[in-house]
Amino acid sequence: MTPSSVNSNQTTDSKSNYIVLGMGCFWGAEKRMGELPGVVDVESGYAGGDHAGVGYEDILNFERALRIGRAAGRNHAEVVKVTFAPEQVSLESVLAKFWESHNPTQGDRQGNDIGSNYRSAIYYHDEDQKTLALATRDTYQQALTAAGYGQITTEILPLKNYITAEEYHQNYLKKNPDGYCGLGGIGVKYPAADHTKDTTTTSAAPSVQPLDxxxxxxxxxxxxxxxxxxxxxxxxxxxxxxxxxxxxxxxxxxxxxxxxxxxxxxxxxxxxxxxxxxxxxxxxxxxxxxxEKEKFWQWLGFQLLTPEQQKIAFEQGTERAFTGSNLDEKRPGRFVDPITGVTLFRSQTKFNSGTGWPSFFEPAEGSVTYHKDNSGYMQRIEVRSASSGIHLGHVFNDGPPPSHKRYCINGNVLKFVPD
CATH class of the missing domain: 3.40.30.10 (Glutaredoxin)
Structure with a gap:
């Protein structure tokens, strides 16, 4: 869709109203504002700049030029046009959601995004909206001050040069679930927020305090x-x-x-x-x-495991025979995944195979997965941890009864927990 300008006095219909809000990246802003009951549409766009008829790349390029002193004027902010049904949700509740859903004290930035195009903003189209925007700002400032935050930097101005963003920006997080999504604020509630018209106004909800x-x-x-x-x-x-x-x-x-x-x-x-x-x-x-569970556990594993353990766990490495840990461990207990802590084998299933690696005839139920391994000109069955996906070793058919299996496991990727 080609970006299109709209008149700042535009209304939707007699049963709806709209306001334009800047909260940083409009992908997360669109998602957050769309969660509010009574909001009927959220559209990503650009507003507040000196230019009409520009697009996403134009705004980014203009911001770069501003930062190195090669341009003058005012850039657009990434915004969302929030259309809501006043019979279902008040404008104050819409603004309360706005304040709660981002950090309005950061100036020309939001999170990792830096630049005037990511500024916090309220662009109103009539005097009633202006009055309420200023009033809710002052109310939220009191809550922020009580929680130890600084001054609100949100600009509150008449709407000008609104431009609908390109089609690929609309409903972006529905199309791209892995995309950028703002955290949803700093944990300070808007005092006495009445989020729906049929909900009784309550006292201020307690703010979520930082961890001690x-x-x-x-x-x-x-x-x-x-x-x-x-x-x-x-x-x-x-x-x-x-x-x-x-x-x-x-x-x-x-x-x-x-x-x-x-x-x-x-x-x-x-x-x-x-x-x-x-x-x-x-x-x-x-x-x-x-x-992506395995991806998360691999990330944690790289923080917890030694380089030697990482080579075994993530590169299908093998420790030299008779050099790994837990080879001679005979105490009652269990052998667990070194990252997740989930039980892999119990001590009563361990036996001395004479191979130089800890050997077991049976894993804990559901604790391992099996994979064909044709590396090294051999055909083997690889054993991995079901909880983290790390490589453990291989299983062979030359073990003792009752299973006649030998789970040949690298001792360095086992952690022993005694009973």
Whole structure:
């Protein structure tokens, strides 16, 4: 679709109204505002600049020229035109969702996106909208100040030069589930937000406070940053968090700020985001999730395993015979995946095969998967961990009864947990 300008006095119909809002990248803004009951349409676009009839690449190029002093004037902001039914949701509730869904204190940026085209903005088309925009700004500022945040930088101006964005930007996150999606704010609720007309106004909801670092593990702590109405967060919980047995302490927060006195390398921009902290500083992060469990566990594995373990786990390596750990381990207990902590083998199934690698005649139920391996001019059956996907070893048909199987496993990718 070719970008098209619309008149700033445009209305939709007698039963609907609209307002234009800038919250950083319009992909996430479109998704967030579309979640509000009573919103009937959200359209990505550009507004607030000096030029009409431009497109996405023109705006990016103009911003680059502004930053190096080769252009003058005002660039457009990425915005969303939010059309809503006043009988179902008030304009105040629409603006409350706007304030809660991004960080309005960052000036010409939002998260990792930097530039005046990512500024926070409210573009109104009548005096009633202007009055309410200013009033909600002052109300939200009080909540932000109480939570320790700075001044709101959102510009509130009459709508001018609105341009509908290209078709590929519309409903972008529905078309591209792995795309950029804003975290959904900084965890500070708009006081007394009445999100639907048929809902009784309630007292201010408590804000989501940053995690207290005193309650966390200073040496190594995994923090999962989530957001409201985040389907990928729900999937991550179902796939990973609900089965968490790893040694790394893990905690979930709805606040996009680091724990008190701890440091993030850069702002968060998608949810969920998993950040590994050590000694109060970020050492690694995994941004976003779309059901790729093995990819997540591999990321964590590279933070937890030694180079030797990584070579076995992720490159199908093999330790030299009689050199690996757990070869002579005979205590009652279980051998677990070194990343996920899930039980792979129990000590009562271990036997001395004389091969130089820990050997078992039976794995824990459902703990391993099997894969054809034709490497090295041999035909073998590879054994991997079902929970993390890491390479463990191979299985042969020369074991003792009752299974007559020999699971020949690299000891360095087993962790022993005594009973």
């Amino acid at each position: 670092s005193k309650d966390l593990n200073f040496d190594r702590q995994l923090v999962v940053f989530e957001s409201e109405n985040c389907e990928f967060c729900v999937q991550f919980k179902q796939d990973i968090l609900d089965h968490w047995q790893a040694d790394v302490p893990m905690i979930v927060t709805m606040n996009a700020n680091p724990p008190t006195d701890w440091v993030l390398d850069k702002p968060l921009f998608a949810s969920p985001t998993m950040v590994l902290f050590s000694k109060g500083k970020e050492v690694a992060r995994y941004t976003g999730y779309n059901g």
